[in-house]
Amino acid sequence: MPYRSNRRAFAGALAVVSTLLFAAPLHAQDNFPSRSLKIVVPATAGGTTDVVARTLAEKMSASMGQSVVIDNRLGANGIVAVKAVAGSPPDGYTMLLIHTAYTQNLALRSDQPYSLSEMIPLVLLGRSGTVLAVPSSLGVSTLKDFVEYVRARPGKLSYGSFGVASTAHIYGEMLSNVAKLQVTHVPYKGETAALNDVLSGQLAATWGSAGTFEPHVKAGKLKILAMTGPERMPQYADIPTFVEQGYPMFDLAGWNGVFVPRGTPPAVVDRLTAEVRKGLQSPEVTAKLVGFGFVPVGTQGRAFSQFLDADVAKWTAAAKANNIKAD
Incomplete structure (x- = not known):
């Protein structure tokens, strides 16, 4: 009987620990965001991508009740920024706002510095010509x-x-x-x-x-x-x-969009997607995009993922046809 009693006690303790472990993340998601957020941008301050990101951040901050700061991470045509975000905790507090370089790197580099699967695409903000x-x-x-x-x-x-x-x-x-x-x-x-x-x-x-x-x-x-x-x-x-x-x-066009690391909880992904789309629909963000030559889009989720796959294919074809390599 002692063995059976100990086993029951262990099972009970395990159940309590499991409840605590899973309750904390769920509770954290319910309170998201509980602190400031960050948008990593692979561009210099004052550039197109940076200005769009800052305008979007202002709208998201006002809507979510938490500050949204911009982190300019330059280097290697956006690779530094992508890796910084992909390697950050998948909790929704670190986002990436990047442009066409995200797909071009995969088309031009033989070392494949990252894969599309490392990030979750939230919203395609806009498309533009150069x-x-x-x-x-x-x-x-x-x-x-x-x-x-x-x-x-x-x-x-x-x-x-x-x-x-x-x-x-x-x-x-x-x-x-x-x-x-x-x-x-x-x-x-x-x-x-x-x-x-x-x-x-x-x-x-x-x-x-x-x-x-x-x-x-x-x-x-x-x-x-x-x-x-x-x-x-x-x-x-x-x-x-x-x-x-x-x-x-x-006929190739540019674009910019927002991402979070793979593994970010679905509830947080949904919340951020809604907030980014809400910001995109504001007159201020729309005006910035239009002013820089973008047509606002707002594509999200699976449709955005399919767009990215097609974009890699297009740039790969262009790179091969013109013998362009980044390494």
């Missing part, structure tokens, strides 16, 4: 003019991008390949730095967001020649696409 801009002093008005100008000066001109293996780098090499241009790629740590050198005349061209370049266009210092993507953006209807100017391979 523009090619030149200093007005260059004296060209169209993409055709620019191509002819560069061809006449083989090896003498440079274009800027916001990093090796970035969207801008890929587009730049694609154009050099299909248009048979001999132009040097100069990578920068952000689109603003490259823009400054274009405005000063040190670069013949650069790639970036229409919203960032627009003030300089209005000031007469910059000329936007074309935008990537399948069709013109409503807010920049005067900017022609590469596709309509004879470059169909530039």
Whole structure:
């Protein structure tokens, strides 16, 4: 009988411990969030992704009753930021807001620095085109003019991008390949730095967001020649696409979205998804996205996952066709 009594006592104790172990996380989820949250951003302060993240963070903070801070983690075309978030506790307190680099890294790098399965996609915030801009002093008005100008000066001109293996780098090499241009790629740590050198005349061209370049266009210092993507953006209807100017391979578009680490509890994922979508629907966040040349989307869950799989496939095809590698 003592053995049976001890066994019953052990079973009872185990049940109590199990209840305590499982009750704590559930209770924590019910009170989520109980402290400040963080959005990791692989961009410099003041850049497109950073500004969108900060505006979204303000809305989420007001709605959730907890501060949402921005953590700028630069390096390796977003890989540093992805790994930082993927390796953080899966409790919902650390999010990632990243752009197209997230899928491009998987398409361009043979080492596969991470996998899509390491993160849970919450919300696809918006999609956008990337523009090619030149200093007005260059004296060209169209993409055709620019191509002819560069061809006449083989090896003498440079274009800027916001990093090796970035969207801008890929587009730049694609154009050099299909248009048979001999132009040097100069990578920068952000689109603003490259823009400054274009405005000063040190670069013949650069790639970036229409919203960032627009003030300089209005000031007469910059000329936007074309935008990537399948069709013109409503807010920049005067900017022609590469596709309509004879470059169909530039139908690729950029995007940005929010993620959390794999293993984050479903209830927390649902709460954050709802909060991000709520923030996205606010006039302030929408205005920032539209101003930077994005079309707000709001796709979530499985549909967002399917979008990411398709995007990796598209960039992989583009990289192979143009022999672009990041390593």
